[in-house]
Amino acid sequence: NAGVTQTPKFRILKIGQSMTLQCTQDMNHNYMYWYRQDPGMGLKLIYYSVGAGITDKGEVPNGYNVSRSTTEDFPLRLELAAPSQTSVYFCASSYSAPGLGSEQFFGPGTRLTVL
Amino acid sequence: GQQLNQSPQSMFIQEGEDVSMNCTSSSIFNTWLWYKQDPGEGPVLLIALYKAGELTSNGRLTAQFGTTRKDSFLNISASIPSDVGIYFCAGQLSDGGSQGNLIFGKGTKLSVKP
Numbered sequence: 001n002a003g004v005t006q007t008p009k010f011r012i013l014k015i016g017q018s019m020t021l022q023c024t025q026d027m028n029h030n031y032m033y034w035y036r037q038d039p040g041m042g043l044k045l046i047y048y049s050v051g052a053g054i055t056d057k058g059e060v061p062n063g064y065n066v067s068r069s070t071t072e073d074f075p076l077r078l079e080l081a082a083p084s085q086t087s088v089y090f091c092a093s094s095y096s097a098p099g100l101g102s103e104q105f106f107g108p109g110t111r112l113t114v115l
Numbered sequence: 116g117q118q119l120n121q122s123p124q125s126m127f128i129q130e131g132e133d134v135s136m137n138c139t140s141s142s143i144f145n146t147w148l149w150y151k152q153d154p155g156e157g158p159v160l161l162i163a164l165y166k167a168g169e170l171t172s173n174g175r176l177t178a179q180f181g182t183t184r185k186d187s188f189l190n191i192s193a194s195i196p197s198d199v200g201i202y203f204c205a206g207q208l209s210d211g212g213s214q215g216n217l218i219f220g221k222g223t224k225l226s227v228k229p
Contacts, residue, residue, distance in 0.1 A: 043205075104217060105160065106157035106159070108156055
């Protein structure tokens with residue numbers, strides 16, 4: 001199993017540009033998550049999904065959108081990139097939540113810079 | 116939002132020393148997870164805890180779910196250079212708050228001097 005994969009690994013955007021960060025998992029997990037990690041900070045939840053067709057906002061959803069058309073894929077879209085969105089983005093998945101089986105497995109991250 | 120206080124923020128130790136770090140909160144949790152993150156990589160799960168008082172080991176790592184359910188501890192024995200990285204605690208609220216999503220501490224950065 002590849003686990004959780006993310007593309008691209010790095011990206012530089014200009015202010016106002018848009019892009020989609022891709023995330024795929026091959027563990028047949030129901031739950032998927034997007035986090036951002038800023039220097040010296042923990043992970044902040046942007047959006048999450050409990051299954052195909054169901055998404056919900058996390059702690060910091062402004063400026064982002066998600067969709068979940070399949071169990072495997074959970075893309076994150078930035079419509080109008082802003083410098084405040086410069087961060088490292090992690091996708092994660094878990095079998096369930098909460099309790100046993102809720103351990104989240106993370107992808108390698110996408111490092112995004114907005115200039 | 117909910118807060119997890121993770122300490123210490125950073126540690127600089129000699130190879131062979133033992134390491135202790137902890138996370139505390141004013142809220143009650145039903146799950147505690149400990150992750151390690153290497154530079155340029157995503158967090159990797161080290162230990163998962165599900166019951167108050169539970170003590171679980173993974174090699175040289177031992178973690179405990181505090182009896183009050185408001186804290187958790189991670190110990191690393193006989194540290195080696197590859198233990199370098201950032202260690203994160205993550206907890207899941209017992210009241211189902213945040214739909215069972217994880218709340219992360221800010222991390223403990225560990226440096227090991229050979």
